[in-house]
Amino acid sequence: MKKKEILKKSLLFNGLPDEQLDALCSISVSKKYQRGQAVFHDGEPGNGFYMVASGKVKIFKLSTDGKEQILHIFGVGEPFGEVPVFHGTPFPASASTLAASELFFFPRLEFINLLKANPSLALSMLAVLSMRLRRFTTQVENLTLKEVPGRLASYLLYLIEEQNREEEVVLDVPKGQLASLLGTTPETLSRIFAKMSEEGLIKVAGKTIRLLDLERLRER
Amino acid sequence: MKKKEILKKSLLFNGLPDEQLDALCSISVSKKYQRGQAVFHDGEPGNGFYMVASGKVKIFKLSTDGKEQILHIFGVGEPFGEVPVFHGTPFPASASTLAASELFFFPRLEFINLLKANPSLALSMLAVLSMRLRRFTTQVENLTLKEVPGRLASYLLYLIEEQNREEEVVLDVPKGQLASLLGTTPETLSRIFAKMSEEGLIKVAGKTIRLLDLERLRER
DNA sequence: TTTATTTTTTGACCTAGATCAATTGAAGAA
DNA sequence: TTCTTCAATTGATCTAGGTCAAAAAATAAA
Numbered sequence: 001m002k003k004k005e006i007l008k009k010s011l012l013f014n015g016l017p018d019e020q021l022d023a024l025c026s027i028s029v030s031k032k033y034q035r036g037q038a039v040f041h042d043g044e045p046g047n048g049f050y051m052v053a054s055g056k057v058k059i060f061k062l063s064t065d066g067k068e069q070i071l072h073i074f075g076v077g078e079p080f081g082e083v084p085v086f087h088g089t090p091f092p093a094s095a096s097t098l099a100a101s102e103l104f105f106f107p108r109l110e111f112i113n114l115l116k117a118n119p120s121l122a123l124s125m126l127a128v129l130s131m132r133l134r135r136f137t138t139q140v141e142n143l144t145l146k147e148v149p150g151r152l153a154s155y156l157l158y159l160i161e162e163q164n165r166e167e168e169v170v171l172d173v174p175k176g177q178l179a180s181l182l183g184t185t186p187e188t189l190s191r192i193f194a195k196m197s198e199e200g201l202i203k204v205a206g207k208t209i210r211l212l213d214l215e216r217l218r219e220r
Numbered sequence: 221m222k223k224k225e226i227l228k229k230s231l232l233f234n235g236l237p238d239e240q241l242d243a244l245c246s247i248s249v250s251k252k253y254q255r256g257q258a259v260f261h262d263g264e265p266g267n268g269f270y271m272v273a274s275g276k277v278k279i280f281k282l283s284t285d286g287k288e289q290i291l292h293i294f295g296v297g298e299p300f301g302e303v304p305v306f307h308g309t310p311f312p313a314s315a316s317t318l319a320a321s322e323l324f325f326f327p328r329l330e331f332i333n334l335l336k337a338n339p340s341l342a343l344s345m346l347a348v349l350s351m352r353l354r355r356f357t358t359q360v361e362n363l364t365l366k367e368v369p370g371r372l373a374s375y376l377l378y379l380i381e382e383q384n385r386e387e388e389v390v391l392d393v394p395k396g397q398l399a400s401l402l403g404t405t406p407e408t409l410s411r412i413f414a415k416m417s418e419e420g421l422i423k424v425a426g427k428t429i430r431l432l433d434l435e436r437l438r439e440r
Numbered sequence: 441t442t443t444a445t446t447t448t449t450t451g452a453c454c455t456a457g458a459t460c461a462a463t464t465g466a467a468g469a470a
Numbered sequence: 471t472t473c474t475t476c477a478a479t480t481g482a483t484c485t486a487g488g489t490c491a492a493a494a495a496a497t498a499a500a
Contacts, residue, residue, distance in 0.1 A: 061357065063365035071360060086343065087350035092357040115342065119335065122342035123306065126335075129349040130307035136356035137281065137312040140291060143363050144403040145283035147456070175478065183364040188457055190479055206466095367486070395448070408487055410449050426496090 003030065003104070006053050010077035012128050013121075020118055027110040031103050039081070039095040039103065046084030046091050048107040052076050055101020056172065059093050060180070070181040072135065073098065073173060079128060085111065098173060143183050146220070149192050151182045153220035156202070156211060167214075171207045223250065223324070226273050230297035232348050233341075240338055247330040251323050259301070259315040259323065266304030266311050268327040272296050275321025276392065279313050280400070290401040292355065293318065293393060299348060305331065318393060363403050366440070369412050371402045373440035376422070376431055387434075391427040 004025050007013045013024060030053065033039065039057060040046060050057075052074050059071045059080060071093055074080045083092055085108050115122045142151045155178070159169040171178060179189040196202045201217055203210040211217060224245050227233045233244060250273065253259065259277060260266060270277075272294050279291045279300060291313055294300045303312055305328050335342045362371045375398070379389040391398060399409040416422050421437055423430040431437060 061361040061365060063361075067365055069360060069364045071357060083350045083354055085350075086346040087354065088347075089351075089354065092354040112343070115346075116339040119337075119339065119342065122339065122346070123332070123335065126306040126342070126345060126349065127308075129346065129353065130303045130305075131309075132353055133349065133356070134303050134307065134309065134312040136353070136360070137291060139360060140289060140356070140363065141281045141283075143360065144289045145281060145287055185458060186478070187459080187480085191457090194479080405488060406448070407450085407489080411487090414449080 003028070003053070006077065007051075007104075010051060010079070012051070012077075012079050012124050014124075016118075016121065016124070020114070020121065023114055024106070027114070028104045028106045031105055033097045033101045033103060035097055035100050037097050039097065040091050042092065042094040043090050046081055046108075048105050048111065049079055049082040049085050050095075051079045051104045051106070053102040053104050055103075056098040057095055057101060057103070058098050058173075058177065059095050061093050068180045069183060070177065071139070073181065075172070079106075082125070082129065084108075098177065148182060148184045148188055149196065150220040151184075152189070152192055152196070153201075153217045155182060156209060157214070157217060160211060160214075167212075168208060168210045171209065223248070223273070226297065227271075227324075230271060230299070232271070232297075232299050232344050234344075236338075236341065236344070240334070240341065243334055244326070247334070248324045248326045251325055253317045253321045253323060255317055255320050257317050259317065260311050262312065262314040263310050266301055266328075268325050268331065269299055269302040269305050270315075271299045271324045271326070273322040273324050275323075276318040277315055277321060277323070278318050278393075278397065279315050281313050288400045289403060290397065291359070293401065295392070299326075302345070302349065304328075318397065368402060368404045368408055369416065370440040371404075372409070372412055372416070373421075373437045375402060376429060377434070377437060380431060380434075387432070388428060388430045391429065 004021055007021055007024055007028075008016075013021060016024075028051075033055070039050065042061065054076060057074045057080060059074070061069045061071065063069075072080075081091060081095060084090060115125065138154075142154055146154070156169060159165075159172070160167075163169055173181065175189060175193075176186045179186045182189065193202070193204050197204055201211075201213050203212060224241055227241055227244055227248075228236075233241060236244075248271075253275070259270065262281065274296060277294045277300060279294070281289045281291065283289075292300075301311060301315060304310060335345065358374075362374055366374070376389060379385075379392070380387075383389055393401065395409060395413075396406045399406045402409065413422070413424050417424055421431075421433050423432060
């Protein structure tokens with residue numbers, strides 16, 4: 001697909017006038033990444049942000065003893081890595097691809113110039129960051145106020161929404177990564193999948209999960 | 221202190237030209253709150269954001285069974301409650317005062333008009349939201365990759381930085397609230413204070429805490 | 441000061457879930 | 471197909487920290 005098409009479809013740039021899209025096209029650079037490749041590292045300075053053109057990217061924190069917490073997984077059309085652009089500080093987390101991916105890179109200065117000239121672009125960016133804040137809010141809520149089964153339940157319900165499905169979702173990450181996203185271990189997650197299956201809440205078949213009882217999932 | 225002075229000192233509005241400060245003054249409204257009063261509730265629609273003029277405000281989530289997780293505590297000059305302004309969705313969390321407070325309220329439409337006319341204001345707001353994202357990042361990191369003693373240690377180190385002290389900090393919240401901020405219970409927090417004292421890491425005297433061994437605190 | 445109310449601390453106990461270790465299963469390479 | 475390798479499951483055990491209950495401090499009110 002053409003670059004302009006992708007930008008146009010993204011939540012961030014959707015609705016912008018044609019000439020602004022062209023400007024965005026011309027300042028951004030496409031980069032290709034293999035599966036599992038690092039995009040940037042926690043603590044590195046950043047001089048621009050990225051948008052997923054194809055593939056999937058995880059943003060994560062590593063503890064000193066090597067444990068990983070995934071903060072978010074970004075798919076096509078989603079921008080990431082903006083913090084250094086607007087706040088000037090280094091990347092607060094690391095990013096690497098979960099699949100072979102193409103990313104668009106928007107250099108800081110050029111983008112800020114566009115922003116200055118186009119208030120509506122600034123407002124879109126504010127909207128994107130606000131949505132991000134909201135997500136963090138619910139992530140903290142899930143991590144601290146719910147136990148693991150509840151977190152899994154909300155993730156499955158989130159997927160069903162995101163994938164516009166009625167009762168079946170397809171995991172977008174290997175189960176090990178899902179554990180890291182939910183703040184638990186693969187072992188625990190596996191047990192919980194088993195228990196929820198026994199209880200008739202879900203039916204697991206590889207990466208496909210059928211949600212049998214939305215009602216009870218919701219009250220987790 | 222005069223309103224304009226407070227706005228001028230805030231990180232968000234600091235550095236703006238005089239006439240913009242005047243405009244901000246004229247669109248914002250001052251509201252007074254008693255200690256413990258609710259400012260807004262999780263899920264409510266919002267038609268503007270706030271800035272602390274005096275006092276202190278906590279942003280928090282409540283679980284269905286009444287447990288509280290504090291997301292952040294805002295002091296003088298800090299804006300909060302912006303998500304609905306830029307993303308249009310309801311407040312993602314609740315806010316109430318931790319002390320008698322005065323808040324400035326900035327109505328959505330008027331503020332957005334100012335933004336549109338002043339790119340630098342938009343950039344400041346982007347910087348503020350980016351900083352907020354960074355904070356959430358470290359909060360998730362602390363909650364999931366560190367255990368409670370480690371979280372307390374980073375909070376104390378954060379305070380010593382914030383308060384520009386060498387070795388003594390003053391807790392800005394009652395201990396019960398601190399527990400909720402660190403994602404634990406008052407009982408556990410109390411035990412950890414005791415243990416860290418025994419170990420010679422800190423010396424607790426009411427709300428004043430002397431950090432005896434920054435080195436070892438850091439490696440928690 | 442004395443009393444009442446809230447906050448903090450301490451003790452005893454319990455559970456969610458992490459860790460360690462071993463097995464099974466699945467997916468890609470030869 | 472058969473190896474090889476990595477991911478997922480299952481079992482057994484351990485522990486951080488939550489819960490419940492009571493005592494002790496600290497604050498506020500009278």
